[in-house]
Structures are given as structure tokens and as C-alpha cells.
Amino acid sequence: MTILVALAGVAIFLIIQGIPALGADPSDLSGKPNLLAYTAPLVFGTLWAALIAILLATPLALGVALAVSHYAPKGLAVPLGYLVDLLAAVPSVIYGLWGIGFLGPRLVPVYEWLEQHLGWLPFFAGPASTTGRTILTAGIVLAIMILPIITAISREIFTQTPRLNEEAALALGATRWEMIRLSVLPYARSGIVSAVMLGLGRAMGETMAVAMVLSASGVVTFNLISSTNPSTIAANIALTFADATGLKVNALVATGLVLFVITFVVNFAARAIVARADRSVSR
């Protein structure tokens, strides 16, 4: 009940504060002709950065979770689990600093190599950034930030696989990997989906790390390695809010409303997938 009230409160605030932005003129929207043109690149950037993060984090997180739950000896599995959980305890500002000061500069040669050898792909068209503050770097930082969430949830689900199912598979002559494919993964499918969706939510809403790492220009591009990148909604709010006045604030709140709606849609989509998966398992 409290949650519903809080959610409704947030939604009402966003709608009331966001609506005046419909009448905002270009001077309030960084020169974009209307609210839609202002929001669209940000929505693209948000989804694009989150997608990169999810693509990088999911395989790694599932691998770590499986290693902890099924492969590694107990002596190694427990510390490894703790270590990954510890990643969640690092504040996002620290990730931002690390991304600017450590990761970015070290990725510059990688980006230059990608531009030279894979430049025919639109993703690596270049010109490569000289500071490494690209959307790919931001995506990697985001991936590390959401790794503990996905790992922790999938690990818990993997360990809850009924012992009998696993032993039945092994008794039928399955190898360990076949056992995991036959019993653990189907059982854990809905759990994995919710874990990934939680991670996705975090990646889309992450503000500080992206605001610090990303060199944003409000464009729409699939180029991963140039210094001209789309911004994300949350990072854009953080960067522009401090000096915003009048309708500009409303415009920012309106983008916030869009982010709110997107996270809602993502969550509902996750629910739907989980529900369908549950039905097919029980059938």
C-alpha cells in the first residue's frame, strides 16, 4: 500500500511538473525544436548504454553465478561470491572516477586498434576518442556496476534447484554441464530474467557514473568509440539541472517521466516473460 502511494506520488509529481514542458521553446531545450526532439536522443542513449551493459554483464554474471553455485570448490566459491557482492557496495561516484581516471585512458589503444581494423563496422567507425570517455567505456562501467545484482540473484536461484532433479540428471549419465542445462537452467529461467531486468533497471537509472564518464553531445549514433556520444536521461538531468530555471526544469522533469515510464515498461515486460516461462515449466 505504502509502495503504491509512493509510486503514485512520484508519477503525479512528474506529470504535473512535466506537462508545462510541452510548451517549451527551443531556448529551453538546448536548441531542439520541441520536447520530442529533445527527449528522443536521450531515450536512445539510455537504452543504448543499458543494452551494452546488459550484453556485457549477463554472460559474465551467469558464469560467475554458476561457478559459485555448481563448479568451484566451496573454499573458492564462498570468497568469490563475497567479492562479487562487494562490487555492489562501491559508490557510483567511485566508479565514475575509476572510469575517467583508470579505465578510459587504458582503453584508448584498444579503441584505436578497433578503428584501424574494424573501422568498416558502423560501431567502430571512429575517429577514436583520445580520452576513452566513450559510450562503450560507460557501458563497461555500468556492466561492472550491475554485475553483483545479476550474479547474486541468479546464484540464489541456481542453488535452489531441487537436489532430486540434479541427481536424476546425473544418474542418467549426464555430464555436469548437461545436468546444468537439463535441470538448473530451466528451473532458474524466470529468476534469471528478473535478475537481468533488475540489472537493466539499474543500468538505465544510473546517473553519476555515466555523467562523469560519458562525453555526451546529444546525438543519435551507434558509434561506440568516438568522443561524440548520445547522453542518457539520468545523466543529462544531473548535468543540466544545477543551472536550469523556468521551463527548462519542466523539460528535465518531463524526460524524467519518460525514464519512469520506460523502467515501468521494462518491468512489466519482465513480469510477462517470467509468467509465460512459469506456465511452460509447470505444463
Place this chain on the structure above:
Amino acid sequence: MKMPPNIGRAPRRILVPGITALALGLALSACGAANESSSSGKSDISLDGAGSSAQESAMDAWRSAFQKDNTNVTVNYDPSGSGAGVEKFNAGGIDFAASDSALSQDKGEIDAAKKRCGADAIEVPNYVSPIAVIYNVKGVKDLQLSAKTIALIFDGKITKWNDPAIAAENKGVKLPSTTISPVHRSDESGTTANFTDYLEQAGGWSHPADKVWPIQSGEGANGTSGMVAAVGQGDGSIGYADFSQAGDLSSAKIKVGSAYVAPSAEAAAKALETSPMEDGRPASDLAVKVDRKSTEAGAYPLLLASYLIACPTYDDSKTADTVKSFLSYIVSTAGQQAGADNAGSAPLPASLQQQAAKIVDTISSKG
């Protein structure tokens, strides 16, 4: 993996008393702090100001010096941004504002301020800072650039450091073939507004001057510190920042007339001194129209001039007196020197300083 029992327990034996001690210490120090503030709490006047974040460090210096001499006064300053400061001032929420751009006629700010004060508002320049064109090119130390070349670089038209246009201005300097990576501020800033104004007026840039970087290319960095870090990290980078914040980075000399001038407080003050006043302003408004195309020898026209905005009269005589003495201190030679020492700003040129002091001196209480 089971630890021997005594090892497992040892940390706890240290931990528990440790936490207790820490908690006690915190509680005690909290008490101390509470006592202190109640015994010395005799400040009976407080001034509230808000606005420019560029002025923050200078404002800190002015506030602490002023409060040292006037122990019964507290001056609060919220560096929430120039636009927000003006908006709050015009709504009557604060006693004075500081803004990186003079009150705008087009946006109706002058009329709104007049309405709030009941008379033409006071606006005096109080903070002048040169903006340096900072760069990081291996092996290049003394770069000289004209406004036109800078505009082409930031426009993405000149992409290599050994471009003929740059080479022509830097005879005898060995320029590498590194790609130029222009860096701009990704947040809104008065520095961007003044830099783009310079590019537009002196460099023939096709984009309008704005607080937000107007073109969608190049690298974006958040805040002055982000800008300095981005230029410092990327070989071949070029950016712009408050001269006092440029740190170890090299600053380009810019072309003024036929000579090249390095950024400095004196050169910026000179450029301001030779600039005309903005037209159509009331007598209490000292808005300067910075002459970006100045050809004055030794002037550095790429600068940020920031203003103090206040009312000529206040209802309450105490507030009026305090605003007057605080603002008088800021525009006094001592105050300007304090700003220069603490924030690296340029002291106001003498003529402007005297005019500003005269205007601030007219602040009075109503009736």
C-alpha cells in the same frame, strides 16, 4: 575452511569496544558542537545571496573576510547557477544575486528586477576572469592561435595539429600530425557562453553564443575540473577553462590586433577597461559590452565578466546597511585583491571600480 575458534573471535573482541568508543566519541563531539553554536550564536543579521558558480571561491573569500570584521553578520551564498540566482532575486527570495551574464532585456529580467526592487536594480561587475584556451599536444609549448583558427578547430573543420592554418601562425614550431580533439563543457556554463560569444564575434563562428555548447561534435566534459582532466588526459586535446583553474596545462596565446596575447589577469582587466558600456541601461546598471574584437595592445578579450545584482533600497535599514557594506567591500580595491589572491580573478580596472563603488554607495533603506 573452518577457522580456529580463537582467531575467529579475536577481531570481535577488539571490534565491540572499538565501536562503543567511536559512538561515545561521536556523541561527545556532537554535544561540544551544540554547546559552541549556542554560546556564540549572536549573529543577528543574515544576508542571503545566490547565483554564479564561477564566483564561488571568490565569494567564499569575501564572505569570510567580511564576517571576520562584522561578527554579527552571516552571509549565505548558494552557488546554484546564474540563471537560478537571478530568478530567485527577482522573486524576492534573496537579498543579492551574482550572475555571469548581465540582466537580459529580451528575457525581461531587467523589468522583473525593477519590479522586485521598486526602482531600477543595481548591477555592477565584481568578478573578471580570463578564460584560457588550454591544450595538450606532446612537444608543443607556445601555441599561438587567432580567433578564426580557434573557431575552425572547435567547428571540426581543422582536424590535425599540423594543419597549414595552425602552422602559419606558429612559424618555427614543430607541430605533430596528431588528430585534434576539441573538448567542450557538457553542462551549462557561463564559461561556455563567453567562449562562444568570443568565437562568434571575433572568430566569425556561425553558431550563436549560448550557455550550452551549440554543436554536436567533439568531446564533452562535466564542469571545469572535468574539462581540465579531459584535456590533460587526451593527447591532442584542446579546451577552454577559467585561467585560474588551468593548472599545469599550457594556454594558447590569442591573436589581438597583430600581436599574440597570453591570458593574464592584467590583460583581461585591460580588455574590460577598453570595452564600451551596454546601451540603454539605467544609471545604476554597469553592464559592460565586452569588446571581443578588441585590437588594443596587451588586452585579452576572451574573458568572463560576472555581476552583482542588488536593490537600490531595502525595507529594513539593517539589511540595507549590511548589503551596502558587503557589496562595498567586494568592489573595493581590498576586496578585489582578496578575490584575485583566492580565486585568481582579475581585479576590476580602476575606472570601473570607482564607478561600481559609487553605485553601491547609493544603497539605502526606504523612507
